[in-house]
Amino acid sequence: MPELPEIETTRRGITKELIKSPVADAIIRQPSLRWPIPDAVYQLKQQQILKVSRRGKYLLLDSAVGTLIIHLGMSGCLRVLPKNTPVKKHDHFDVVLNSGLCLRLNDPRRFGCVLWTKENPLQHRLLKNLGVEPLTKRFDGAYLKQKSQKCSKEIKSLIMDSHCVVGVGNIYANESLFLAGIHPKKPCNKISLIRYEALANSIKLILKQAIKLGGTTLKDFYSTTGKPGYFRNELKVYDRENQLCYDCQKPIRRIVMNSRSTYYCTYCQR
DNA sequence: CGAGGGACCTGGTTGC
DNA sequence: TGCAACCAGGTCCCTC
Numbered sequence: 001m002p003e004l005p006e007i008e009t010t011r012r013g014i015t016k017e018l019i020k021s022p023v024a025d026a027i028i029r030q031p032s033l034r035w036p037i038p039d040a041v042y043q044l045k046q047q048q049i050l051k052v053s054r055r056g057k058y059l060l061l062d063s064a065v066g067t068l069i070i071h072l073g074m075s076g077c078l079r080v081l082p083k084n085t086p087v088k089k090h091d092h093f094d095v096v097l098n099s100g101l102c103l104r105l106n107d108p109r110r111f112g113c114v115l116w117t118k119e120n121p122l123q124h125r126l127l128k129n130l131g132v133e134p135l136t137k138r139f140d141g142a143y144l145k146q147k148s149q150k151c152s153k154e155i156k157s158l159i160m161d162s163h164c165v166v167g168v169g170n171i172y173a174n175e176s177l178f179l180a181g182i183h184p185k186k187p188c189n190k191i192s193l194i195r196y197e198a199l200a201n202s203i204k205l206i207l208k209q210a211i212k213l214g215g216t217t218l219k220d221f222y223s224t225t226g227k228p229g230y231f232r233n234e235l236k237v238y239d240r241e242n243q244l245c246y247d248c249q250k251p252i253r254r255i256v257m258n259s260r261s262t263y264y265c266t267y268c269q270r
Numbered sequence: 271c272g273a274g275g276g277a278c279c280t281g282g283t284t285g286c
Numbered sequence: 287t288g289c290a291a292c293c294a295g296g297t298c299c300c301t302c
Contacts, residue, residue, distance in 0.1 A: 003296090034278070034297085057296080074295045075280080090280085109279045111296065126298085153273075162297075170295065259275080260295070 002072045004134070004167025005210035005231065007057050010078050014103060015052040017080045018061065021099035022048050030092035033113045034073060037093060040116040041068060044095060056130045056166030060121050061095075067121040068095070073111025079104050131164040134203050139165055141197030148188040148196070155191060156184035156257055159203065168203060171238045172210065174263050176203040178237045183269045184255075184262050209234065237263040 002010070023044045031037040047063035054060065059078075061068040072078070083094070083102040093105040093114050105114065117124050131147075132139045147164050148155075158164055160173045168176065177184050179202035182195060191199075210231040236246055241254035245265040255262050 071296085073279090073297085107279095108281065109295085111279065151272090160296090261293095 002057065002074070002076060003169035003172055003210075004057060005172070005207055005214075007054055007059060007072065007167070008211050009214050010072070011052055011054050011059055014078055014080050017097070017099070017101050018049045018052055018095075018103060021097040021101070022046060023063075023095055024098045025094075025096040027094040027096060027102075028092070029087070029094075030090075030110070033092065033107065033110050034071070035113050035115065037114045038116050040066070041114060043116065044068060055122060055127055056133070056162060058121075058127060062121075066116055066118040069113070069115040069117060069121055069124060069126070070105070071113045071126075073107060073109060073113070075109040076105060076107035076112035079106070129163055130166050131162060132166070134165050134167055134200075134207055139200060139204070141193055141195075141200045144196040144200055145191075145193050148191065151188055153188055154185045154257065155182055155188045155199075156262060158188045159199070165203070167207065170260050170262075171235070172203070172206050174238045175234075175236060176206045178263075178265060178269060179206060181269055184257060184264050186270075237265060239263065 023046065026041045026044050028037050028041070043065050044063060047065055049061050049063055051062040052059065053062070057071060059070040061070070070078070080101055081104055083096050083100055085102075085104070088106065090106050090108045091104055092107055092110070095103040097103075105112070115124070115126075121127060132143060144158070144165075148158060151158065156173050156177060159168050159176065160170065174184070176199065180195065180199040182191065182199060213231040213234065237252050240252045240263060242251050244250065245252055245268060248265065248267045250265060250267045252263055253266050
């Protein structure tokens with residue numbers, strides 16, 4: 001389940017080969033992702049990919065004629081492979097390079113998407129309203145405090161809202177709140193600036209550490225080289241229901257918030 | 271207007 | 287053992 005660290009790991013893994021060689025072709029095997037893959041993606045043919053960037057959980061492949069926008073949804077995975085590598089189940093889309101390699105998208109649950117835009121991709125309807133990047137200076141305690149003012153929801157919902165801050169999915173929201181010592185159901189308009197500063201720092205720390213370790217592999221994330229993400233070993237609360245808190249030895253509790261599993265320590269998080 | 275829930279999808283796990 | 291039900295999860299979008 002790719003969150004920001006997994007997307008960033010993927011971006012770093014595919015960039016070098018993608019910008020080395022022009023695109024020979026695009027192959028759509030299964031157009032029915034979250035939205036249909038548009039035929040416009042064939043405009044990539046004969047184009048050079050100039051840059052591979054990331055905005056939130058979206059990957060952006062720039063060319064002179066437009067930008068390919070890729071989202072991995074919950075189960076998507078991008079690999080760079082020799083183009084004649086046998087196709088596996090759920091290999092929905094390829095960008096074939098002149099070099100003989102190809103970028104291959106596999107996405108069993110098909111919650112991801114592949115889109116095309118000729119405009120500035122940051123102005124695309126899916127990207128233009130995204131919140132701040134968590135690893136930039138703009139994201140800090142004051143920003144969270146300000147976002148929380150006119151909002152009554154619980155803190156976990158706020159940090160998972162991509163219109164507030166991008167890239168914090170369920171795993172890292174749980175882990176960040178534990179590190180900051182904040183209860184996931186705490187109303188966000190009742191949290192002090194000091195605690196928001198701690199939370200912003202926790203989010204940055206957790207995300208950076210996860211990127212360093214290549215993301216978190218639970219069931220289905222593997223990096224572009226097929227290696228698992230080692231952040232899984234660092235999880236303090238996620239998927240640890242009834243196991244003991246490493247800090248206070250009390251059992252980790254699991255509740256459901258917005259139909260998502262939420263894990264926290266009843267003693268360490270207030 | 272904002273908050274909340276449904277829909278999308280498949281593979282793996284659980285329960286009978 | 288076989289089958290059905292359920293769950294996971296990101297995010298848009300519709301409804302209240």
